Amino acid sequence: MPEFSDPKRRVVVSVDMESYSRRSNALQYRAQQDFRRIMDEASAELGVHRPAWLQQQAGDGELAILPPDASERALVGNLTPTLDRLLRQYNMGRSEEGRIRLRVAVHQGLVHLDGANGFPGDAVVTACRLIDSPVLKDALKRRFPRANVALMVSDQMYTDVVCHYQDLRPDLFQKVQAELQDKGFSQPAWLYVPHENAAEEDAAQPAPVTPSPRPAAAEPPGTQVFRDIQAYGPTVFGNHNTQHNGEHR
Structure with a gap:
């Protein structure tokens, strides 16, 4: 009898709420309820039956393994814009501490679905590292303070899905290095924020100019x-x- 069952190739989605721990107990309780409702509505619009998502819950978000028939194209192209629309409606008129803003990371790879305490697999680890990367957190906290959601996809997902099908404009993605030094993690990834040009920061950076030596005066x-x-x-x-x-x- 094998020590463990064969892994399955699946899409992995990680979603986290920004600034969850800064909320009062009452606001955390309310945010968890609203988060589940928003995710349920988004998955229904995507045509992915929510109970079919294998979920590993955390107070401020979730890790989900999608069913084998889930469309990678629909997920990458539609999940973030759908969440953005739902969150804009939810956050309208709310105080800063009451707003829900989400970070989303998407990757795919081999996953063991029968782990004793979660879902073993490098694809899951990568998705969790992407969601915790400072460059993604910085997108919501500093670069786009009025955005409701920010997406990070792995380099593989960007090449296979975004570039080939262009449901989201590839030129609006910014190539970044997702790093967690204390975890020894560093991988290229792609950042996207609905209604924003995440790549604009790259274009705004002037190329370094090497000063030419001044000619000797006659x-x-x-x-x-x-x-x-x-x-x-x-x-x-x-x-x-x-x-x-x-x-x-």
Whole structure:
């Protein structure tokens, strides 16, 4: 009997709420309920039956393994815009501490579905590292403070899905390096924010300019030029300096 069953190739989605721990107990309770409702509505619009998502819950989000018939194209192209629309409606008129803003990471790969305490597999680890990467957190906290959701897809998902089908414009994605130094994780990934041009920051960075050496100025006739030379006899002029008319000798 094998030690474990064969892994399955599945799409992995990780979703986290921004600034969850800063909320009061009452707001955390309410945010969890609203988060589940928003995710249920989004999955229904995508045509992916929510109970078929294998979910590993956390207070501020979830990790989900999608069913084998889930469309990668529909997920990558539609999940973030759908969440953005639902969150805009939800957040309208709410205080800053009451708003729900989401980070989403999408990857795919081999996953063991029968783990004793979760879903073993490098694809799951990668999705969790992407969602926790500082560059994705910075997108919501600093770069796009009014955005409701930010998406990060792995380099593979960007190439296979975004570039080939273009349900989301590839030129609006920014290539970033997702890094967690304490975890030894560093991989290229792609950042997208609905209604924003995440790639704009790259275009705004001017190319470094190497200053050209300034040409030596021509010395007009009769200029006194100081040289590290010694002169004797009739050529002595001041403190070991020479005077010449247009030619260096």
